[in-house]
Amino acid sequence: MNRLIVVSNRVAAVQLGAKGAQGGLAVALGAALRESRGLWFGWSGDFTDKFTGQIHFERGDGVTTATVDLEEQDIEEYYDGYANRTLWPLFHYRIDLAEYERDFAGGYHRVNKRFADTLFPLIEPDDAVWVQDYHMIPLGAELRKRGCKNRIGFFLHTPWPPRRLLLTLPEANELVESMFAYDVIGFHTDEWLHSFAEFVVLENGGTFKDGHLHLKGKSIRLIACPIGIDGREYADLACGEQAKSVHGEMQRSANGRAMIVGVDRLDYSKGLEERFLGYERFLQENPDERKEVFLLQIAPPSRATVKAYQRIRETLEGIAGRVNGAYADLHWVPIRYVNQGYPRDVLAGVYRAARIGLVTPLRDGMNLVAKEFVAAQDPDDPGVLILSRFAGAAEQLKDALLVNPYSAEEMADAIRTALAMPREERVRRWQAMFDNICSEDVVWWRKRFTAALMEVPASVEA
Structure with a gap:
């Protein structure tokens, strides 16, 4: 071209x-x-x-x-x-x-x-x-x-x-x-x-x-x-030395507990407040499973000069503090809330170690974190993607557990379903999503758009 x-x-x-x-x-x-x-x-x-x-x-x-x-x-x-x-x-x-x-x-x-x-x-x-x-x-x-x-x-x-x-x-x-x-x-x-x-x-x-x-x-x-990622490249990244090291560290840190992971820029559109409240509802409704799970939320700050972003950070810190104060003990903290970014290979290892990927924006054009989480999974024992039905990615990743992020009850139910999901069903859902990610990848996206653009006559009226 x-x-x-x-x-x-x-x-x-x-x-x-x-x-x-x-x-x-x-x-x-x-x-x-x-x-x-x-x-x-x-x-x-x-x-x-x-x-x-x-x-x-x-x-x-x-x-x-x-x-x-x-x-x-x-x-x-x-x-x-x-x-x-x-x-x-x-x-x-x-x-x-x-x-x-x-x-x-x-x-x-x-x-x-x-x-x-x-x-x-x-x-x-x-x-x-x-x-x-x-x-x-x-x-x-x-x-x-x-x-x-x-x-x-x-x-x-x-x-x-x-x-x-x-x-x-x-x-x-x-x-x-x-x-x-x-x-x-x-x-x-x-x-x-x-x-x-x-x-x-x-x-x-x-x-x-x-x-x-x-x-x-x-x-x-x-x-x-719809934009994609290089699914096979990301899958390979998740098997690389750095990702393997991080995967092992996360497993040791989890100490046998199931990890739920969210990775989002600190933004009100990402539904982070609603996500914390949905997870809190899960803890309230499932006392027997409280200490068997934890949420790792990675949320690097952005647009710090805009007041709306300052408010969301304060709100999340308040909810995390309240939830941890209510449920944590000497050996377990329900929410690990981290305000910094990490390289792709580190995140790939984190994703692979997670039992659940929680991607719940209130509205999102696409959301590539959902695709990265799927691509990073172990094909023999994959985690479960819980995805907002209001993310553009939901149009492609139909085998995720789709939720209304405004409903804490739906989110809590989806977490419970994901934790109990049999391996065979997890593999089936993962395979369907991974196949889509690889077929409609970033090269497909670029070729589809540029092919349409190149069909335009070479010279147009200025």
Whole structure:
């Protein structure tokens, strides 16, 4: 294929090809870019007193990264503001937490213009541009204004909210119309895709037919294209020396008890408060099993400057303290709550040692932790995945125990069911999920999206 240019908010936090504590998107895009020896463009994560558009290039592992520094005001308004205090809560159905400020919107559009000014000279005639996620929604329109005629695709990694919720955004119609600069827009699930199409049809007067959305003489193709992981690579990672060492340490630490594990960025969308309450309900209702199990929750902090994230951390610390105070004794603590991240190979060993993977977001575009947990399991004696039915991954991993994360009772019942599940059933469920993870992996995701993008005529109207 032609060279692929990926654009995302952050680049510098990623070490391509490393086994560090990378996010799921970082791992997935690294794999996609290596196949096309592509270019990855975005914010460096660093500040500058005055934006100059100076590009920092790094090359390695078959990928070139190109990053720019942003001003402190840019970060406050574009990243902390519009992206994380307006769009993120709105797209996760939390309009009670969404903040609508004109300065936020102004900074968001200013930074996207700056990205377009800097990126446009790097784009060669045959390149395909793939823009990632809600930080960059207007970027395609800004590139078109500068004369870019290349194929440009956009992939949304979050949910797309229902029409009535999106209407709470003051500039919703304008933001949606700007997306018609893209040739292809991808979503993880049909649900998010149809929410987007419904808004365009009912609020903007567009039409939707045969997977194509039409508005004011422009057309975009919509596809449901769930992101994956390299399942076999992760399974191999779980059998590596580091993972084996961690697996042994966790087994010794468990001391014969069944470990339940949750690994999530510290975020209100992940349902961590509800998860703790569901586990607490299990302890209340199953006194005979209390000391036979423990919950390890790994939750590295994120977006610490946003008050909503400060509140969730305080809430979780309070619940963990209350539960441990009520049930712990000299030899057992029901919740081990850890606020730091770990490398992928360490997490693989933790997953493999767990009897239950508890993945219960209130709303999630996909959730790759669910897939990593499954891939890390011992095929002969796998653990059980308990998964929120409101995660995009639930559309693929139908053999998980699907739960409503808002129901503490459902969560408690699922934990009890998972602990009692016979080995034969665990193996059957695991095999079906692992087969899906391997067939619809990160390469499948990339090929499905880029194939749709490359079907677009080579030159479009600017």
